[in-house]
Amino acid sequence: MEEQRHIPLPLKYRPNNFAELIGQELMAQTIKNAIKLNRIANAYLLTGVRGVGKTTTARIIAKALNCNEVSLGNSEFQEPCCKCDNCIAISESRSIDVLEMDAASRTGINDIRELIDGVQYAPVSSTFKVYIIDEVHMLSNAAFNGLLKTLEEPPEHVKFIFATTEVRKIPATILSRCQRYDLKRIEPNELSDFFKGVCDKEGVPIEDGALKIISRSAEGSVRDGLSLLDQAIAYSESNISEDLVKDMIGLNDPVEMLNLVSLLMEGQTLGAIEKLNLLYDGGADPLLILRDLIHITHYLTLFKVDAAESLKLSHTDSEFKAFEELAAKLQVGTLSMVWQMLHKGLQEVSDTFSPISALEMLLIRITYTADIPHPNELIEEISQAIEEDDSITSEPEPAQKKASTPKIDPKVQEIIDFFPGAEVETLDN
Ligand SMILES: [Zn+2]
Numbered sequence: 001m002e003e004q005r006h007i008p009l010p011l012k013y014r015p016n017n018f019a020e021l022i023g024q025e026l027m028a029q030t031i032k033n034a035i036k037l038n039r040i041a042n043a044y045l046l047t048g049v050r051g052v053g054k055t056t057t058a059r060i061i062a063k064a065l066n067c068n069e070v071s072l073g074n075s076e077f078q079e080p081c082c083k084c085d086n087c088i089a090i091s092e093s094r095s096i097d098v099l100e101m102d103a104a105s106r107t108g109i110n111d112i113r114e115l116i117d118g119v120q121y122a123p124v125s126s127t128f129k130v131y132i133i134d135e136v137h138m139l140s141n142a143a144f145n146g147l148l149k150t151l152e153e154p155p156e157h158v159k160f161i162f163a164t165t166e167v168r169k170i171p172a173t174i175l176s177r178c179q180r181y182d183l184k185r186i187e188p189n190e191l192s193d194f195f196k197g198v199c200d201k202e203g204v205p206i207e208d209g210a211l212k213i214i215s216r217s218a219e220g221s222v223r224d225g226l227s228l229l230d231q232a233i234a235y236s237e238s239n240i241s242e243d244l245v246k247d248m249i250g251l252n253d254p255v256e257m258l259n260l261v262s263l264l265m266e267g268q269t270l271g272a273i274e275k276l277n278l279l280y281d282g283g284a285d286p287l288l289i290l291r292d293l294i295h296i297t298h299y300l301t302l303f304k305v306d307a308a309e310s311l312k313l314s315h316t317d318s319e320f321k322a323f324e325e326l327a328a329k330l331q332v333g334t335l336s337m338v339w340q341m342l343h344k345g346l347q348e349v350s351d352t353f354s355p356i357s358a359l360e361m362l363l364i365r366i367t368y369t370a371d372i373p374h375p376n377e378l379i380e381e382i383s384q385a386i387e388e389d390d391s392i393t394s395e396p397e398p399a400q401k402k403a404s405t406p407k408i409d410p411k412v413q414e415i416i417d418f419f420p421g422a423e424v425e426t427l428d429n
Contacts (some may be wrong), residue, residue, distance in 0.1 A: 009226040009233075013198055015056055016091065017063070017079040022194055022222060023186035024057065030181075035064055038073035041179035043151060043160035045136075047167045048183030051221030054163035057183065058132045061161055062098045063090045066126035086126050097123040097130065104135040109142040116150050119158055128159045136162040137169035144171050151177045185220025188212070188314035194222065195229055199240070204233050209242030209316040216314040217249055242316065254319045257292045258326055261300070264293075264338060265330055269367040276356075276363060286355035290346060290362075296323075297339040303327030304335065341366050 015021045018028035034040050044061060046054045063080035064070060067087050070077055080087050089095035101115050115131065123129045133139075139147070151160065151174065162178060164170060192215040199206045214232065218225030228249065232240045235248050246253065256279065263272040279289055302308040304327055312320055345362035352358045 009198065009202075009230040010223045013222075013226055015053070015060065016082045017060060019079060021053065021057065021060065023190050024053070024183055027057070027181045027183065031061060031064065032077065032079075035070065035072060036075050036077050040065065040072070040159065042154050042158070043162065043178040045167070045170075045175070045178035045180045046161065046163045046183055047180065048165070049185060049220065050165055051219075051223045052183045052185060053222060054183060055132070055134055057181075058134075058161040058163055059090055059093075059098075062095075062130040062132065063087045065128045065130060065159060066090065066095070066097060066123075072127070095126070097126040097128065098132065099130070100132040100134070102134045103138040103143075107138050107140050107143060109140065109146045112139065112143040112146045116147070119150055120155055122157055127157070129157055130159045130161060132161045132163070134163045135165065136174075137164045137166045141171075144174055148173055148177075186222060187220075188215040188218075191215035191218055191220075191222065191225050192313070195225055198226070198229065202233065204236075204240060205238065206232075206240040207242050210240045210245040212314055212316055213242065213245045213249070254292075254296070254315070255322050257289070257296055258322050260289075261293060261296050261338075262326055262329075264363060264366050265334055267367045269364055272363050272367055273360060276360060280356055286359040287346075287349055290342060290349050290359055294339065294342045294346075297335055297342060299323055300327045300330060301332060301335045301339065304330070304332045337369065338366055341369065 021028055046057055048054055067080035068084035069081040090098050192211045195211055214225055214228045232245055232248055236244050260275045299311055349355050349358045
């Protein structure tokens with residue numbers, strides 16, 4: 001049998017044209033229209049989180065501009081051909097007319113000067129000289145200024161494509177000269193469908209739950225998801241099962257995490273600490289546990305406001321059911337308070353020499369706070385306080401004024417402030 005060289009999935013399934021680009025239909029259509037109408041911007045700015053496909057998109061735009069089969073202003077234009085010399089050279093990052101620079105490692109004015117040195121010379125074998133600058137926000141001020149001169153009045157044969165994860169760090173003078181596209185994170189269900197297609201092409205059976213977990217862990221990035229899928233294929237003997245993927249990612253089992261959340265909300269300190277240590281001993285990272293807790297608290301709150309339907313796309317049926325059952329037992333006020341406390345704890349847990357002890361302290365704090373009276377009990381107490389307040393007031397006053405100055409124990413007030421969701425308006429009833 002002939003040995004075949006393994007091509008990593010992210011490379012093998014990297015989109016070659018607009019049609020293969022997942023989840024960015026609007027941007028693709030706008031750029032294709034610009035080419036059809038020959039109204040191409042001098043500079044494009046692609047923004048979006050890491051792994052969302054900015055560099056890939058930049059290369060597709062470069063191909064569309066320089067493909068031998070594309071003539072600008074041609075209303076028939078659909079896609080770069082991906083077969084001509086120019087297309088192939090761009091795909092392989094070796095086109096002499098498409099110059100790429102990573103501003104993360106080359107931030108200085110000299111790097112920019114070197115890059116745009118030949119800006120006035122016409123392209124060698126294509127229509128345009130395309131300059132792709134990745135992570136453009138990393139450029140120094142001097143480098144931005146150097147770039148600005150060219151950007152203000154670029155020769156007709158020059159196009160710029162910038163990519164960045166942090167658009168706020170780019171000077172307004174640069175921004176105002178770019179056509180900006182925000183590449184959005186790809187939805188879990190879109191990722192799931194795409195990964196299923198990849199598995200079919202690779203001839204690898206995969207369970208639905210496994211697909212959902214991979215899509216969820218990819219956090220909107222096709223590349224990250226494909227890397228995980230590649231790993232899962234290598235890890236499995238034949239079929240990619242849900243358990244295998246959980247095991248591989250080192251994922252905290254959502255059901256286990258739900259138990260921990262349940263203990264937290266019930267104020268069961270010892271139980272929560274024991275559960276936490278069990279997870280920690282099993283190899284879970286304290287920061288990841290905390291993030292999971294934050295996610296789960298958020299999800300549970302969505303159930304309370306009937307907005308959880310979308311979770312079906314990224315969670316297995318058993319996970320969804322477990323969420324639903326726990327949510328039924330909880331109050332929005334408690335969930336909201338616990339979420340805030342967990343969120344505030346993120347910094348503490350990530351900034352310490354001992355994340356596990358910081359997380360332990362945080363959970364203890366939460367269980368003790370969860371132990372304080374429930375919002376409804378508080379409201380009753382407050383109502384009583386107001387009634388008592390009424391009975392000692394000798395002269396009758398307008399109702400409005402009374403309601404605005406109830407005497408509430410400062411300690412109770414402190415607790416009320418903790419419950420943003422508490423319905424204080426029931427006071428009037
Ligand atoms: Zn071509």
